Amino acid sequence: MIPAQPWLPMPLLSILLLAVWLMLQQSLALGQVLLGGFLAIVIPLLTRRFWEHQPTIKRPWLLVRYILRLLGDIIVANLEVSKLILDPRGRMQPAFIEYPLELEELFPITILASTITLTPGTVSANLRQDRRTLLIHVLDTDDIPATIDTIRERYERPLKEIFGC
Structure with a gap:
């Protein structure tokens, strides 16, 4: 650095x-x-x-792994969304999810929200003023707790490690 x-x-x-x-x-x-x-x-x-204070990247190699995971997830999500859209039965189950944040600093929260929005089928809709809850729209989910766990494990926890927060 x-x-x-x-x-x-x-x-x-x-x-x-x-x-x-x-x-x-x-x-x-x-x-x-x-x-x-x-x-x-x-x-x-x-x-x-x-500019707001930017947190220091504590583990840059984890950031590389995070980006590669995100790119892979974007490809997979594109295929899943295409399948949902092309399905003649149209069995989508959209939902709004109130995602409880573990992250506290604004910059990592912004990266998490951007990651969610970059992944097809999900959109970060709102960050509550207290910065503890992120409102997410999901195109198709039948298990909201599992979706929350997936976001936490795949994206939020690695961001906590990357920024050491």
Whole structure:
């Protein structure tokens, strides 16, 4: 991990900005690298007062495993949703689930909510003001407690380990 400096408050964001700039320009010319580097330093400096404190990633290799699991789950969920939609009998059982959160920090909660929304067949609909409950719409479930357990084991607990919260 690159440590934050006063002139580089969010090093990972700066690296991401530079990489996106270079990909958008489709060039590694010195001028593009210098301009991208300048923007990658200046943009975080100008916007840092709008950003909330970001928790430190305690176990980055678990994050890689988390992303790979998520990609696999997205593929499987796409197939399951396609099967549900194409089923002429239309046996879907949609439901709203009030998911009790174990996570307390906003950034990991946001990642969890985004993960749920990225997975076809589920959408994070609302985070309660007390940040203890996430309202989730599920396209098809016949066992709400099992759905809650699946989300907790596949996504929330790994996020707790990744961020050490």
